[in-house]
Amino acid sequence: TEQKPVSDKNAAKVTLPDAQIVQSVTHWTDRLFSFRVSRPKSLRFRSGEFVMIGLMGENGKPLLRAYSIASPSWDEELEFYSIKVPDGPLTSKLQHIVPGDEIILRPKPVGTLVHDALLPGKRIWFLATGTGLAPFASLMRDPDTYYKYDQVIMMHTCREAGELEYGRQLVESLKDDPLIGELVEGKLLYYPTTTREPSEHMGRITDNLTSGKVFADLGLPKMNAEEDRAMVCGSLAFNHDVKAVLESFGLREGANSEPLEYVVEKAFVGDGI
Ligand code: FAD
Ligand code: A2P
Missing domain, CATH: 2.40.30.10 (Translation factors)
Structure with a gap:
Protein backbone atom coordinates (compact mmCIF):
# COMPACT_ATOMS: atom_id res chain seq x y z
CA THR A 1 0.00 0.00 0.00
CA GLY A 111 12.82 -9.49 39.81
CA THR A 112 13.77 -11.40 42.93
CA LEU A 113 11.50 -9.73 45.52
CA VAL A 114 8.67 -12.21 45.00
CA HIS A 115 6.92 -14.53 47.43
CA ASP A 116 7.91 -17.58 45.35
CA ALA A 117 11.59 -17.01 46.26
CA LEU A 118 10.98 -17.55 50.00
CA LEU A 119 10.13 -20.62 52.06
CA PRO A 120 6.92 -20.37 54.09
CA GLY A 121 7.34 -18.51 57.39
CA LYS A 122 5.52 -16.78 60.23
CA ARG A 123 6.73 -13.22 59.73
CA ILE A 124 7.98 -11.29 56.71
CA TRP A 125 10.31 -8.29 57.06
CA PHE A 126 10.38 -5.66 54.30
CA LEU A 127 13.66 -3.70 54.70
CA ALA A 128 14.08 -0.59 52.56
CA THR A 129 15.91 2.70 52.30
CA GLY A 130 14.82 5.59 50.07
CA THR A 131 13.02 4.57 46.86
CA GLY A 132 13.72 0.95 47.83
CA LEU A 133 10.24 1.19 49.35
CA ALA A 134 8.68 0.87 45.86
CA PRO A 135 8.50 -2.94 45.54
CA PHE A 136 7.06 -3.11 49.07
CA ALA A 137 4.43 -0.51 48.18
CA SER A 138 3.23 -3.25 45.83
CA LEU A 139 3.73 -6.19 48.21
CA MET A 140 2.05 -4.38 51.15
CA ARG A 141 -1.07 -4.05 48.96
CA ASP A 142 -1.04 -7.70 47.84
CA PRO A 143 -3.56 -9.94 49.67
CA ASP A 144 -1.14 -12.88 49.28
CA THR A 145 1.28 -11.16 51.66
CA TYR A 146 -1.31 -11.43 54.45
CA TYR A 147 -2.45 -14.94 53.51
CA LYS A 148 1.15 -16.19 53.68
CA TYR A 149 2.30 -14.49 56.89
CA ASP A 150 0.90 -13.78 60.36
CA GLN A 151 2.85 -10.54 60.61
CA VAL A 152 4.30 -8.15 58.06
CA ILE A 153 6.95 -5.68 59.25
CA MET A 154 7.78 -2.70 57.05
CA MET A 155 11.05 -1.02 58.08
CA HIS A 156 11.79 2.07 55.96
CA THR A 157 14.68 4.41 56.64
CA CYS A 158 15.49 7.77 55.10
CA ARG A 159 17.66 10.68 56.09
CA GLU A 160 14.74 13.07 56.69
CA ALA A 161 11.10 12.74 57.75
CA GLY A 162 9.72 14.24 54.52
CA GLU A 163 11.20 11.34 52.56
CA LEU A 164 9.04 8.88 54.53
CA GLU A 165 5.78 10.59 53.60
CA TYR A 166 4.85 8.54 50.49
CA GLY A 167 5.21 5.32 52.49
CA ARG A 168 3.50 6.73 55.56
CA GLN A 169 0.41 7.83 53.63
CA LEU A 170 0.30 4.54 51.74
CA VAL A 171 0.37 2.52 54.98
CA GLU A 172 -2.26 4.83 56.50
CA SER A 173 -4.55 4.36 53.48
CA LEU A 174 -4.45 0.55 53.69
CA LYS A 175 -6.77 0.51 56.72
CA ASP A 176 -9.60 1.97 54.64
CA ASP A 177 -8.88 -0.06 51.51
CA PRO A 178 -12.03 -2.02 50.61
CA LEU A 179 -10.02 -4.92 49.19
CA ILE A 180 -7.34 -5.49 51.83
CA GLY A 181 -8.28 -3.25 54.78
CA GLU A 182 -9.47 -6.18 56.91
CA LEU A 183 -6.51 -8.38 56.00
CA VAL A 184 -4.01 -5.70 57.03
CA GLU A 185 -5.67 -4.94 60.38
CA GLY A 186 -3.30 -5.86 63.22
CA LYS A 187 -0.94 -7.70 60.87
CA LEU A 188 1.08 -4.88 59.32
CA LEU A 189 3.68 -3.34 61.63
CA TYR A 190 5.17 -0.14 60.22
CA TYR A 191 8.56 1.00 61.55
CA PRO A 192 9.80 4.13 59.76
CA THR A 193 13.05 5.71 60.94
CA THR A 194 15.14 8.75 60.09
CA THR A 195 18.88 9.11 60.50
CA ARG A 196 19.58 12.81 60.04
CA GLU A 197 16.46 14.50 61.42
CA PRO A 198 14.62 13.80 64.68
CA SER A 199 11.50 11.64 64.40
CA GLU A 200 9.61 9.10 66.55
CA HIS A 201 11.99 6.25 65.73
CA MET A 202 15.54 6.86 64.66
CA GLY A 203 18.55 4.98 63.38
CA ARG A 204 19.73 2.75 60.57
CA ILE A 205 17.87 -0.51 59.90
CA THR A 206 21.10 -2.45 60.43
CA ASP A 207 21.64 -0.86 63.87
CA ASN A 208 18.01 -1.32 64.97
CA LEU A 209 18.18 -5.02 64.06
CA THR A 210 21.60 -5.66 65.57
CA SER A 211 20.84 -3.87 68.86
CA GLY A 212 17.46 -5.61 69.11
CA LYS A 213 15.70 -2.23 69.46
CA VAL A 214 13.12 -2.95 66.78
CA PHE A 215 12.22 -6.32 68.33
CA ALA A 216 11.75 -4.66 71.73
CA ASP A 217 9.75 -1.74 70.28
CA LEU A 218 7.40 -4.05 68.34
CA GLY A 219 7.23 -6.83 70.92
CA LEU A 220 8.66 -9.46 68.59
CA PRO A 221 11.13 -12.27 69.22
CA LYS A 222 14.65 -11.93 67.86
CA MET A 223 14.78 -12.67 64.15
CA ASN A 224 15.37 -16.37 63.46
CA ALA A 225 15.57 -18.67 60.45
CA GLU A 226 12.63 -20.84 61.52
CA GLU A 227 10.02 -18.08 61.68
CA ASP A 228 11.33 -15.01 59.87
CA ARG A 229 11.65 -14.17 56.18
CA ALA A 230 13.04 -10.94 54.73
CA MET A 231 13.08 -8.95 51.52
CA VAL A 232 15.70 -6.21 51.14
CA CYS A 233 15.82 -3.23 48.75
CA GLY A 234 18.23 -0.32 49.07
CA SER A 235 21.59 1.00 47.93
CA LEU A 236 24.45 -1.43 47.31
CA ALA A 237 26.06 -0.48 50.63
CA PHE A 238 22.79 -0.95 52.51
CA ASN A 239 22.06 -4.29 50.87
CA HIS A 240 25.58 -5.50 51.64
CA ASP A 241 25.36 -4.55 55.32
CA VAL A 242 21.81 -5.88 55.83
CA LYS A 243 22.77 -9.21 54.30
CA ALA A 244 25.48 -9.60 56.93
CA VAL A 245 22.97 -8.85 59.70
CA LEU A 246 20.41 -11.33 58.32
CA GLU A 247 23.10 -14.01 57.97
CA SER A 248 24.07 -13.37 61.60
CA PHE A 249 20.49 -14.34 62.55
CA GLY A 250 20.88 -17.54 60.51
CA LEU A 251 18.86 -16.53 57.42
CA ARG A 252 20.15 -17.59 54.00
CA GLU A 253 19.72 -15.83 50.64
CA GLY A 254 17.21 -17.53 48.34
CA ALA A 255 16.15 -17.16 44.72
CA ASN A 256 13.23 -18.09 42.51
CA SER A 257 15.05 -21.30 41.62
CA GLU A 258 15.94 -22.04 45.26
CA PRO A 259 13.58 -20.50 47.83
CA LEU A 260 15.22 -19.84 51.24
CA GLU A 261 14.85 -17.21 53.98
CA TYR A 262 15.67 -13.84 52.39
CA VAL A 263 16.01 -12.11 49.01
CA VAL A 264 17.66 -8.86 47.91
CA GLU A 265 17.29 -6.37 45.05
CA LYS A 266 19.18 -3.17 44.26
CA ALA A 267 17.09 0.00 44.55
CA PHE A 268 19.52 1.61 42.10
CA VAL A 269 22.96 1.11 40.64
CA GLY A 270 25.09 3.44 42.73
CA ASP A 271 28.61 4.29 43.63
CA GLY A 272 29.61 0.82 44.86
CA ILE A 273 30.37 -0.21 48.42
P1 FAD B 1 21.14 7.40 36.46
O1 FAD B 1 22.25 7.72 35.51
O2 FAD B 1 20.42 6.09 36.28
O3 FAD B 1 21.64 7.50 37.95
C1 FAD B 1 22.54 8.52 38.34
C2 FAD B 1 22.93 8.34 39.80
O4 FAD B 1 21.84 8.71 40.62
C3 FAD B 1 23.25 6.90 40.20
O5 FAD B 1 24.59 6.58 39.95
C4 FAD B 1 22.92 6.89 41.67
O6 FAD B 1 24.04 7.39 42.41
C5 FAD B 1 21.78 7.90 41.78
N1 FAD B 1 20.46 7.21 41.82
C6 FAD B 1 19.82 6.60 40.79
N2 FAD B 1 18.64 6.09 41.18
C7 FAD B 1 18.51 6.38 42.49
C8 FAD B 1 17.50 6.12 43.46
N3 FAD B 1 16.38 5.46 43.15
N4 FAD B 1 17.68 6.56 44.71
C9 FAD B 1 18.83 7.24 45.05
N5 FAD B 1 19.82 7.52 44.18
C10 FAD B 1 19.67 7.10 42.91
N6 FAD B 1 14.63 4.27 40.82
C11 FAD B 1 13.52 4.82 41.32
O7 FAD B 1 13.47 6.04 41.50
N7 FAD B 1 12.41 4.06 41.62
C12 FAD B 1 12.40 2.71 41.44
O8 FAD B 1 11.39 2.06 41.72
C13 FAD B 1 13.59 2.09 40.94
N8 FAD B 1 13.66 0.75 40.77
C14 FAD B 1 14.84 0.17 40.36
C15 FAD B 1 14.93 -1.21 40.27
C16 FAD B 1 16.13 -1.82 39.88
C17 FAD B 1 16.21 -3.32 39.80
C18 FAD B 1 17.26 -1.01 39.55
C19 FAD B 1 18.55 -1.64 39.12
C20 FAD B 1 17.15 0.37 39.59
C21 FAD B 1 15.95 0.98 40.01
N9 FAD B 1 15.84 2.37 40.10
C22 FAD B 1 14.69 2.93 40.62
C23 FAD B 1 16.90 3.28 39.63
C24 FAD B 1 16.56 3.73 38.19
O9 FAD B 1 16.77 2.62 37.32
C25 FAD B 1 17.41 4.94 37.69
O10 FAD B 1 18.73 4.81 38.09
C26 FAD B 1 16.85 6.27 38.21
O11 FAD B 1 15.56 6.46 37.66
C27 FAD B 1 17.72 7.45 37.81
O12 FAD B 1 17.82 7.51 36.41
P2 FAD B 1 18.67 8.65 35.70
O13 FAD B 1 18.82 8.28 34.26
O14 FAD B 1 18.03 9.98 35.99
O15 FAD B 1 20.08 8.61 36.43
P1 A2P C 1 22.74 7.51 57.24
O1 A2P C 1 22.07 8.85 57.22
O2 A2P C 1 23.22 7.10 58.60
O3 A2P C 1 23.81 7.39 56.18
P2 A2P C 1 21.27 7.46 51.28
O4 A2P C 1 20.40 8.66 51.07
O5 A2P C 1 22.70 7.76 51.55
O6 A2P C 1 21.08 6.38 50.22
O7 A2P C 1 20.72 6.80 52.62
C1 A2P C 1 19.36 6.49 52.81
C2 A2P C 1 19.19 5.96 54.22
O8 A2P C 1 19.87 4.70 54.33
C3 A2P C 1 19.80 6.88 55.25
O9 A2P C 1 18.95 6.93 56.37
C4 A2P C 1 21.13 6.21 55.57
O10 A2P C 1 21.58 6.42 56.89
C5 A2P C 1 20.80 4.75 55.38
N1 A2P C 1 21.99 3.97 54.99
C6 A2P C 1 22.90 4.30 54.06
N2 A2P C 1 23.86 3.37 53.94
C7 A2P C 1 23.56 2.42 54.86
C8 A2P C 1 24.17 1.19 55.24
N3 A2P C 1 25.31 0.78 54.66
N4 A2P C 1 23.59 0.47 56.20
C9 A2P C 1 22.45 0.90 56.82
N5 A2P C 1 21.83 2.04 56.48
C10 A2P C 1 22.35 2.80 55.52
Whole structure:
Protein backbone atom coordinates (compact mmCIF):
# COMPACT_ATOMS: atom_id res chain seq x y z
CA THR A 1 0.00 0.00 0.00
CA GLU A 2 1.07 3.56 -0.65
CA GLN A 3 2.75 5.31 2.31
CA LYS A 4 1.57 8.85 2.93
CA PRO A 5 4.28 11.28 4.01
CA VAL A 6 3.91 12.32 7.67
CA SER A 7 5.24 15.32 9.51
CA ASP A 8 8.19 14.84 11.88
CA LYS A 9 5.94 15.37 14.91
CA ASN A 10 3.52 12.64 13.81
CA ALA A 11 6.36 10.31 12.94
CA ALA A 12 7.72 10.59 16.48
CA LYS A 13 4.28 9.83 17.85
CA VAL A 14 3.60 6.67 15.85
CA THR A 15 7.07 5.24 16.41
CA LEU A 16 6.91 5.59 20.23
CA PRO A 17 7.02 1.93 21.33
CA ASP A 18 5.04 0.54 24.26
CA ALA A 19 3.54 3.96 25.06
CA GLN A 20 1.42 4.38 28.21
CA ILE A 21 -0.44 7.51 29.31
CA VAL A 22 0.39 9.35 32.53
CA GLN A 23 -2.75 9.51 34.72
CA SER A 24 -1.51 11.45 37.77
CA VAL A 25 1.68 12.80 39.36
CA THR A 26 2.43 13.62 43.02
CA HIS A 27 5.58 15.44 44.14
CA TRP A 28 6.61 14.46 47.68
CA THR A 29 9.89 16.37 48.10
CA ASP A 30 12.27 18.16 45.72
CA ARG A 31 13.94 14.73 45.25
CA LEU A 32 10.95 12.35 45.20
CA PHE A 33 7.74 11.93 43.21
CA SER A 34 5.25 9.22 42.33
CA PHE A 35 3.09 8.79 39.26
CA ARG A 36 0.45 6.52 37.82
CA VAL A 37 0.17 5.41 34.19
CA SER A 38 -2.27 3.34 32.15
CA ARG A 39 -1.63 -0.40 32.33
CA PRO A 40 -1.16 -2.49 29.19
CA LYS A 41 -4.10 -4.93 29.09
CA SER A 42 -1.83 -7.91 28.60
CA LEU A 43 0.61 -7.04 31.43
CA ARG A 44 0.67 -9.60 34.23
CA PHE A 45 3.26 -9.26 36.99
CA ARG A 46 4.06 -10.57 40.45
CA SER A 47 4.04 -7.97 43.23
CA GLY A 48 7.64 -6.89 43.87
CA GLU A 49 8.83 -7.12 40.25
CA PHE A 50 10.33 -4.33 38.14
CA VAL A 51 10.01 -3.23 34.51
CA MET A 52 11.96 -0.95 32.19
CA ILE A 53 10.34 2.46 31.72
CA GLY A 54 11.48 5.71 30.16
CA LEU A 55 11.10 8.47 27.60
CA MET A 56 12.16 8.91 24.00
CA GLY A 57 15.67 10.37 23.98
CA GLU A 58 16.71 13.34 21.88
CA ASN A 59 18.59 10.91 19.60
CA GLY A 60 15.31 9.17 18.80
CA LYS A 61 16.20 6.12 20.88
CA PRO A 62 14.29 5.12 24.02
CA LEU A 63 16.03 6.12 27.27
CA LEU A 64 15.03 3.37 29.68
CA ARG A 65 15.69 2.60 33.35
CA ALA A 66 14.61 -0.18 35.72
CA TYR A 67 11.63 0.73 37.95
CA SER A 68 9.87 -1.35 40.56
CA ILE A 69 6.12 -1.45 40.09
CA ALA A 70 4.76 0.16 43.26
CA SER A 71 1.10 -0.75 42.67
CA PRO A 72 -0.38 -4.16 43.44
CA SER A 73 -1.06 -6.66 40.66
CA TRP A 74 -4.85 -6.19 40.96
CA ASP A 75 -4.72 -2.44 40.24
CA GLU A 76 -6.05 -1.16 36.91
CA GLU A 77 -3.22 1.37 36.65
CA LEU A 78 0.52 1.10 37.32
CA GLU A 79 2.19 3.25 39.98
CA PHE A 80 5.87 4.17 40.24
CA TYR A 81 7.84 5.93 42.98
CA SER A 82 10.82 7.85 41.68
CA ILE A 83 13.92 9.74 42.62
CA LYS A 84 14.74 13.02 40.84
CA VAL A 85 18.46 13.05 40.03
CA PRO A 86 19.16 16.67 38.97
CA ASP A 87 21.55 15.68 36.17
CA GLY A 88 20.20 12.15 35.69
CA PRO A 89 19.67 11.35 31.99
CA LEU A 90 16.13 10.03 32.59
CA THR A 91 14.84 11.59 35.80
CA SER A 92 15.94 15.15 34.96
CA LYS A 93 13.19 14.90 32.29
CA LEU A 94 10.82 12.36 33.84
CA GLN A 95 10.24 14.63 36.86
CA HIS A 96 8.41 17.06 34.55
CA ILE A 97 5.73 14.63 33.25
CA VAL A 98 2.09 15.70 33.62
CA PRO A 99 -1.19 13.81 33.12
CA GLY A 100 -1.76 13.06 29.42
CA ASP A 101 1.96 12.66 28.62
CA GLU A 102 3.28 9.39 27.23
CA ILE A 103 6.01 7.26 28.76
CA ILE A 104 7.54 4.09 27.38
CA LEU A 105 6.94 0.89 29.35
CA ARG A 106 8.44 -2.44 28.30
CA PRO A 107 5.95 -5.05 29.50
CA LYS A 108 8.48 -7.64 30.68
CA PRO A 109 8.39 -7.75 34.50
CA VAL A 110 11.26 -9.49 36.33
CA GLY A 111 12.82 -9.49 39.81
CA THR A 112 13.77 -11.40 42.93
CA LEU A 113 11.50 -9.73 45.52
CA VAL A 114 8.67 -12.21 45.00
CA HIS A 115 6.92 -14.53 47.43
CA ASP A 116 7.91 -17.58 45.35
CA ALA A 117 11.59 -17.01 46.26
CA LEU A 118 10.98 -17.55 50.00
CA LEU A 119 10.13 -20.62 52.06
CA PRO A 120 6.92 -20.37 54.09
CA GLY A 121 7.34 -18.51 57.39
CA LYS A 122 5.52 -16.78 60.23
CA ARG A 123 6.73 -13.22 59.73
CA ILE A 124 7.98 -11.29 56.71
CA TRP A 125 10.31 -8.29 57.06
CA PHE A 126 10.38 -5.66 54.30
CA LEU A 127 13.66 -3.70 54.70
CA ALA A 128 14.08 -0.59 52.56
CA THR A 129 15.91 2.70 52.30
CA GLY A 130 14.82 5.59 50.07
CA THR A 131 13.02 4.57 46.86
CA GLY A 132 13.72 0.95 47.83
CA LEU A 133 10.24 1.19 49.35
CA ALA A 134 8.68 0.87 45.86
CA PRO A 135 8.50 -2.94 45.54
CA PHE A 136 7.06 -3.11 49.07
CA ALA A 137 4.43 -0.51 48.18
CA SER A 138 3.23 -3.25 45.83
CA LEU A 139 3.73 -6.19 48.21
CA MET A 140 2.05 -4.38 51.15
CA ARG A 141 -1.07 -4.05 48.96
CA ASP A 142 -1.04 -7.70 47.84
CA PRO A 143 -3.56 -9.94 49.67
CA ASP A 144 -1.14 -12.88 49.28
CA THR A 145 1.28 -11.16 51.66
CA TYR A 146 -1.31 -11.43 54.45
CA TYR A 147 -2.45 -14.94 53.51
CA LYS A 148 1.15 -16.19 53.68
CA TYR A 149 2.30 -14.49 56.89
CA ASP A 150 0.90 -13.78 60.36
CA GLN A 151 2.85 -10.54 60.61
CA VAL A 152 4.30 -8.15 58.06
CA ILE A 153 6.95 -5.68 59.25
CA MET A 154 7.78 -2.70 57.05
CA MET A 155 11.05 -1.02 58.08
CA HIS A 156 11.79 2.07 55.96
CA THR A 157 14.68 4.41 56.64
CA CYS A 158 15.49 7.77 55.10
CA ARG A 159 17.66 10.68 56.09
CA GLU A 160 14.74 13.07 56.69
CA ALA A 161 11.10 12.74 57.75
CA GLY A 162 9.72 14.24 54.52
CA GLU A 163 11.20 11.34 52.56
CA LEU A 164 9.04 8.88 54.53
CA GLU A 165 5.78 10.59 53.60
CA TYR A 166 4.85 8.54 50.49
CA GLY A 167 5.21 5.32 52.49
CA ARG A 168 3.50 6.73 55.56
CA GLN A 169 0.41 7.83 53.63
CA LEU A 170 0.30 4.54 51.74
CA VAL A 171 0.37 2.52 54.98
CA GLU A 172 -2.26 4.83 56.50
CA SER A 173 -4.55 4.36 53.48
CA LEU A 174 -4.45 0.55 53.69
CA LYS A 175 -6.77 0.51 56.72
CA ASP A 176 -9.60 1.97 54.64
CA ASP A 177 -8.88 -0.06 51.51
CA PRO A 178 -12.03 -2.02 50.61
CA LEU A 179 -10.02 -4.92 49.19
CA ILE A 180 -7.34 -5.49 51.83
CA GLY A 181 -8.28 -3.25 54.78
CA GLU A 182 -9.47 -6.18 56.91
CA LEU A 183 -6.51 -8.38 56.00
CA VAL A 184 -4.01 -5.70 57.03
CA GLU A 185 -5.67 -4.94 60.38
CA GLY A 186 -3.30 -5.86 63.22
CA LYS A 187 -0.94 -7.70 60.87
CA LEU A 188 1.08 -4.88 59.32
CA LEU A 189 3.68 -3.34 61.63
CA TYR A 190 5.17 -0.14 60.22
CA TYR A 191 8.56 1.00 61.55
CA PRO A 192 9.80 4.13 59.76
CA THR A 193 13.05 5.71 60.94
CA THR A 194 15.14 8.75 60.09
CA THR A 195 18.88 9.11 60.50
CA ARG A 196 19.58 12.81 60.04
CA GLU A 197 16.46 14.50 61.42
CA PRO A 198 14.62 13.80 64.68
CA SER A 199 11.50 11.64 64.40
CA GLU A 200 9.61 9.10 66.55
CA HIS A 201 11.99 6.25 65.73
CA MET A 202 15.54 6.86 64.66
CA GLY A 203 18.55 4.98 63.38
CA ARG A 204 19.73 2.75 60.57
CA ILE A 205 17.87 -0.51 59.90
CA THR A 206 21.10 -2.45 60.43
CA ASP A 207 21.64 -0.86 63.87
CA ASN A 208 18.01 -1.32 64.97
CA LEU A 209 18.18 -5.02 64.06
CA THR A 210 21.60 -5.66 65.57
CA SER A 211 20.84 -3.87 68.86
CA GLY A 212 17.46 -5.61 69.11
CA LYS A 213 15.70 -2.23 69.46
CA VAL A 214 13.12 -2.95 66.78
CA PHE A 215 12.22 -6.32 68.33
CA ALA A 216 11.75 -4.66 71.73
CA ASP A 217 9.75 -1.74 70.28
CA LEU A 218 7.40 -4.05 68.34
CA GLY A 219 7.23 -6.83 70.92
CA LEU A 220 8.66 -9.46 68.59
CA PRO A 221 11.13 -12.27 69.22
CA LYS A 222 14.65 -11.93 67.86
CA MET A 223 14.78 -12.67 64.15
CA ASN A 224 15.37 -16.37 63.46
CA ALA A 225 15.57 -18.67 60.45
CA GLU A 226 12.63 -20.84 61.52
CA GLU A 227 10.02 -18.08 61.68
CA ASP A 228 11.33 -15.01 59.87
CA ARG A 229 11.65 -14.17 56.18
CA ALA A 230 13.04 -10.94 54.73
CA MET A 231 13.08 -8.95 51.52
CA VAL A 232 15.70 -6.21 51.14
CA CYS A 233 15.82 -3.23 48.75
CA GLY A 234 18.23 -0.32 49.07
CA SER A 235 21.59 1.00 47.93
CA LEU A 236 24.45 -1.43 47.31
CA ALA A 237 26.06 -0.48 50.63
CA PHE A 238 22.79 -0.95 52.51
CA ASN A 239 22.06 -4.29 50.87
CA HIS A 240 25.58 -5.50 51.64
CA ASP A 241 25.36 -4.55 55.32
CA VAL A 242 21.81 -5.88 55.83
CA LYS A 243 22.77 -9.21 54.30
CA ALA A 244 25.48 -9.60 56.93
CA VAL A 245 22.97 -8.85 59.70
CA LEU A 246 20.41 -11.33 58.32
CA GLU A 247 23.10 -14.01 57.97
CA SER A 248 24.07 -13.37 61.60
CA PHE A 249 20.49 -14.34 62.55
CA GLY A 250 20.88 -17.54 60.51
CA LEU A 251 18.86 -16.53 57.42
CA ARG A 252 20.15 -17.59 54.00
CA GLU A 253 19.72 -15.83 50.64
CA GLY A 254 17.21 -17.53 48.34
CA ALA A 255 16.15 -17.16 44.72
CA ASN A 256 13.23 -18.09 42.51
CA SER A 257 15.05 -21.30 41.62
CA GLU A 258 15.94 -22.04 45.26
CA PRO A 259 13.58 -20.50 47.83
CA LEU A 260 15.22 -19.84 51.24
CA GLU A 261 14.85 -17.21 53.98
CA TYR A 262 15.67 -13.84 52.39
CA VAL A 263 16.01 -12.11 49.01
CA VAL A 264 17.66 -8.86 47.91
CA GLU A 265 17.29 -6.37 45.05
CA LYS A 266 19.18 -3.17 44.26
CA ALA A 267 17.09 0.00 44.55
CA PHE A 268 19.52 1.61 42.10
CA VAL A 269 22.96 1.11 40.64
CA GLY A 270 25.09 3.44 42.73
CA ASP A 271 28.61 4.29 43.63
CA GLY A 272 29.61 0.82 44.86
CA ILE A 273 30.37 -0.21 48.42
P1 FAD B 1 21.14 7.40 36.46
O1 FAD B 1 22.25 7.72 35.51
O2 FAD B 1 20.42 6.09 36.28
O3 FAD B 1 21.64 7.50 37.95
C1 FAD B 1 22.54 8.52 38.34
C2 FAD B 1 22.93 8.34 39.80
O4 FAD B 1 21.84 8.71 40.62
C3 FAD B 1 23.25 6.90 40.20
O5 FAD B 1 24.59 6.58 39.95
C4 FAD B 1 22.92 6.89 41.67
O6 FAD B 1 24.04 7.39 42.41
C5 FAD B 1 21.78 7.90 41.78
N1 FAD B 1 20.46 7.21 41.82
C6 FAD B 1 19.82 6.60 40.79
N2 FAD B 1 18.64 6.09 41.18
C7 FAD B 1 18.51 6.38 42.49
C8 FAD B 1 17.50 6.12 43.46
N3 FAD B 1 16.38 5.46 43.15
N4 FAD B 1 17.68 6.56 44.71
C9 FAD B 1 18.83 7.24 45.05
N5 FAD B 1 19.82 7.52 44.18
C10 FAD B 1 19.67 7.10 42.91
N6 FAD B 1 14.63 4.27 40.82
C11 FAD B 1 13.52 4.82 41.32
O7 FAD B 1 13.47 6.04 41.50
N7 FAD B 1 12.41 4.06 41.62
C12 FAD B 1 12.40 2.71 41.44
O8 FAD B 1 11.39 2.06 41.72
C13 FAD B 1 13.59 2.09 40.94
N8 FAD B 1 13.66 0.75 40.77
C14 FAD B 1 14.84 0.17 40.36
C15 FAD B 1 14.93 -1.21 40.27
C16 FAD B 1 16.13 -1.82 39.88
C17 FAD B 1 16.21 -3.32 39.80
C18 FAD B 1 17.26 -1.01 39.55
C19 FAD B 1 18.55 -1.64 39.12
C20 FAD B 1 17.15 0.37 39.59
C21 FAD B 1 15.95 0.98 40.01
N9 FAD B 1 15.84 2.37 40.10
C22 FAD B 1 14.69 2.93 40.62
C23 FAD B 1 16.90 3.28 39.63
C24 FAD B 1 16.56 3.73 38.19
O9 FAD B 1 16.77 2.62 37.32
C25 FAD B 1 17.41 4.94 37.69
O10 FAD B 1 18.73 4.81 38.09
C26 FAD B 1 16.85 6.27 38.21
O11 FAD B 1 15.56 6.46 37.66
C27 FAD B 1 17.72 7.45 37.81
O12 FAD B 1 17.82 7.51 36.41
P2 FAD B 1 18.67 8.65 35.70
O13 FAD B 1 18.82 8.28 34.26
O14 FAD B 1 18.03 9.98 35.99
O15 FAD B 1 20.08 8.61 36.43
P1 A2P C 1 22.74 7.51 57.24
O1 A2P C 1 22.07 8.85 57.22
O2 A2P C 1 23.22 7.10 58.60
O3 A2P C 1 23.81 7.39 56.18
P2 A2P C 1 21.27 7.46 51.28
O4 A2P C 1 20.40 8.66 51.07
O5 A2P C 1 22.70 7.76 51.55
O6 A2P C 1 21.08 6.38 50.22
O7 A2P C 1 20.72 6.80 52.62
C1 A2P C 1 19.36 6.49 52.81
C2 A2P C 1 19.19 5.96 54.22
O8 A2P C 1 19.87 4.70 54.33
C3 A2P C 1 19.80 6.88 55.25
O9 A2P C 1 18.95 6.93 56.37
C4 A2P C 1 21.13 6.21 55.57
O10 A2P C 1 21.58 6.42 56.89
C5 A2P C 1 20.80 4.75 55.38
N1 A2P C 1 21.99 3.97 54.99
C6 A2P C 1 22.90 4.30 54.06
N2 A2P C 1 23.86 3.37 53.94
C7 A2P C 1 23.56 2.42 54.86
C8 A2P C 1 24.17 1.19 55.24
N3 A2P C 1 25.31 0.78 54.66
N4 A2P C 1 23.59 0.47 56.20
C9 A2P C 1 22.45 0.90 56.82
N5 A2P C 1 21.83 2.04 56.48
C10 A2P C 1 22.35 2.80 55.52
